[in-house]
Amino acid sequence: MIIQNIRAITEQIIAAAHHANRNPSDITLIAVTKTHPPDVIMQAVAAGLHHLGENRVQEADEKITALAAERARLRWHLIGHLQSNKAKRAAHLFDMIHSLDSVALAERLNRHRAALEAVPPLPVLLQVNISGEDTKEGFAMRPDPTSARLDAFVQAVAAIAALPALDVQGLMTIAPYSDEPEQARPVFAALRTLRDQLRQHCPNLALPHLSMGMTNDFTVAIEEGATFVRVGRAIFGERPPLH
Numbered sequence: 290m291i292i293q294n295i296r297a298i299t300e301q302i303i304a305a306a307h308h309a310n311r312n313p314s315d316i317t318l319i320a321v322t323k324t325h326p327p328d329v330i331m332q333a334v335a336a337g338l339h340h341l342g343e344n345r346v347q348e349a350d351e352k353i354t355a356l357a358a359e360r361a362r363l364r365w366h367l368i369g370h371l372q373s374n375k376a377k378r379a380a381h382l383f384d385m386i387h388s389l390d391s392v393a394l395a396e397r398l399n400r401h402r403a404a405l406e407a408v409p410p411l412p413v414l415l416q417v418n419i420s421g422e423d424t425k426e427g428f429a430m431r432p433d434p435t436s437a438r439l440d441a442f443v444q445a446v447a448a449i450a451a452l453p454a455l456d457v458q459g460l461m462t463i464a465p466y467s468d469e470p471e472q473a474r475p476v477f478a479a480l481r482t483l484r485d486q487l488r489q490h491c492p493n494l495a496l497p498h499l500s501m502g503m504t505n506d507f508t509v510a511i512e513e514g515a516t517f518v519r520v521g522r523a524i525f526g527e528r529p530p531l532h
């Protein structure tokens with residue numbers, strides 16, 4: 290069943306990319322594996338998915354250990370909020386952090402990453418709260434931000450980009466939950482616009498990545514420029530509630 294789900298999602302990704310005149314190979318499907326045990330995760334890996342997303346450091350740590358034999362071919366993404374007391378472990382465990390949401394957290398991650406031997410800078414995405422929902426983590430932004438708000442964000446991005454053990458690669462957002470995927474489109478379009486504005490202010494930052502789109506809205510996110518889509522339920526089925 291997982292393999293059929295992945296096949297169907299891959300076809301939808303290709304169709305959405307073609308619809309937007311994009312190259313499907315520019316879009317990476319992250320299998321969101323939270324709540325699922327290693328044997329279930331291995332079914333997705335066997336079906337060809339090597340990018341895995343977890344939202345809790347402790348839970349990821351256990352699975353990364355259980356799947357240590359596969360470590361070289363897997364890419365583990367932290368997609369959930371990172372508490373500062375977990376920054377040290379996260380700097381060691383993950384291949385990419387999607388949920389960087391403050392300069393202070395970035396400084397902590399940088400310090401811990403720099404202390405590791407022989408590792409490249411840690412790729413990070415800055416999480417942005419575009420929709421203004423106060424339940425969402427991330428740098429507070431709005432569609433059409435005021436110039437003061439945009440300036441403050443540019444300053445934060447520049448400060449993080451100056452940290453040598455981090456590699457700022459783009460932005461991430463979570464759209465408000467809706468059964469109607471079109472509701473998410475303005476949020477995704479606003480994230481892309483924000484990325485383009487950042488590029489103008491920080492010309493030495495390429496910011497190639499936009500992490501946006503989940504089970505309900507990943508095709509719309511691809512049409513709006515997503516390079517990472519984070520999909521859980523469409524691959525593995527419904528999770529137990531409260532996760």
Ligand SMILES: *Cc1c(COP(=O)(O)O)cnc(C)c1O
Binds near residue numbers: 503504505523
């Ligand atoms: C759980 C989660 C996802 C996946 O959500 P689905 O609806 O299961 O596809 C994506 N991104 C984040 C940040 C999540 O916490």
